[in-house]
Amino acid sequence: MSRTITLEDDEIAIVWSVADVLDIRPDLTEDQAYEVLIQADQNHDATIGISWDVLDCHASMLYPEETEE
Secondary structure, eight states, X not given: OOOXXXXXXXXXXXXXXXXXXXXXXXXXXXXXXXXXXXXXXXXXXXTTOOOHHHHXXXXXHHSOOOOOO
């Protein structure tokens, strides 16, 4: 999904992408990675923000990695 963000002179924006999530979890599909982004956006703590660790946490909660036993 593509969208344009228009910023004012006194604003900034940080953008995370499906590619970023796939860098952390290459086992996910693009749709799953997008779902991780949606969850991070809807549930992030504003005092922490969204980081690599936050994305990894959401990915793990939504799609637990299979462990070899």
